[in-house]
Amino acid sequence: MRRSLALAILATVSACLLTACGGGSSSTATPTDSTDTASASPSPTRTPSATEPLTSPGTNDVIVNAVPLVEALRPSVVHILSETTSFDFFGQFTQQGVGTGIILDTDGHIATNNHVITDENTGNPASKITVTLADGREETATIVGRDTPTDLAVIQIQADNLTPARLGASADLKVGQEVIAIGNALDLPGGPTVSKGLISALGRLIQEDPYTIPDAIQTDASINPGNSGGPLVNASGEVVGITTAVIRGDQSDTVAEGIGLAISIDSAKPIFQDLIQDGKVQRAVLGIASLTPITPAIQSQFSLPVSSGIGINTLQQGSPADLAGLREGDIIVAMDGKTTDNTGQFFAILAAHRKGDQISVDYYRGSQKLSVQVTLG
Secondary structure, X not given: XXXXXXXXXXXXXXXXEEEEOOXXXXXXXXXXXXXXXXXXXXXXXXXXXXXXXXXXXXXOOOEXXXXXXXHHHHHHEEEEEEEEEEEEOOEEEXXXXXXXXXXXXXXXXXXXXXXXXXXXXXXXXXXXXXXXXXXXXXXXXXXXXXXXXXXXXXXXXXXXXXXXXXXXXXXXXXXXXXXEEEEOHHHOOOOOEEEEEEEEEEEEEEEEOOEEEEEEEEEOOOOOOOOOOOEEEXXXXXXXXXXXXXXXXXXXXXXXXXXXXXXXXXXXXXXXXXXXXXXXXXXXXXXXXXXXXXXXXXXXXXXXXXXXXXXXEEEOOOOHHHHOOOOOOOEEEEEOOEEOOOHXXXXXXXXXXXXXXXXXXXXXXXOEEEEXXXXXX
């Protein structure tokens, strides 16, 4: 039964193609056509002044007046121009890409997307990165570290009088909550673009080679090429996500409207910390080479004991999972005391750990529920 199950769940069908929303060559950028979501004014006949509160009484989920919020965050948002040098039959040529960054600290560390500072054809880092601050200063940046799987990177400039952004907690977000996206959409002149929308969904999984990004935030705030690496901000002016991608219908030139994705700040924080400290991410590995979420349909077809979980298709020989005794056909239902109903939850748990951490893995083998301790590689 385990072999039949493993064969049956070898792959899931992806209905959407993910498109990076910035960086790379400006000639290949595909703008989205999203529509901003209008916010609710406290009075249909009056526009609030810049001195009024950012939020409505008793809640921090509704943005009453975005003007002071944007003004407070603007010094923490930077314009990033990357240049990559390539060679072809005619010789050497240079391509430019534009993205957005967020100042993390007064030491000049800036968060952005990896694809903003990476040659999309070769995967090599940009040969030159220029950061333009909100006050007009231009600074040359160096790369501190890049992490391809999560599409995150940290660069650094040497400058004084920097204003770090305030980082929030994406775990506190609710579907329907209002957010603002700020970024250099389409590299339009005159400063960054501000768009407003809602949290449309939480816990999305961005899984498009070479990216595996769990716990992503879906929003209908307009996100376009150039927004990449910019902040998604809550009503308190805290960064809760890093805008990174839009969804485009498979095999279609039409960009889906109102569907943008951001890396949750809770997932990004440990990546930034690792990149600043070590220049790379000490990523935890369980060693499952191929997996598929269990659905009620698969449960019914194979008479499985659970309708959700992570089915193991293939294991890497000698991996932590293999050494701990997990086998093909096992169904993981929890790790580290947290349920794994879907691949987003599975990857989010692994992303929160590092090499050498020991976690519990609860799984079903046939109708028997078992538990094992696994030391992550």
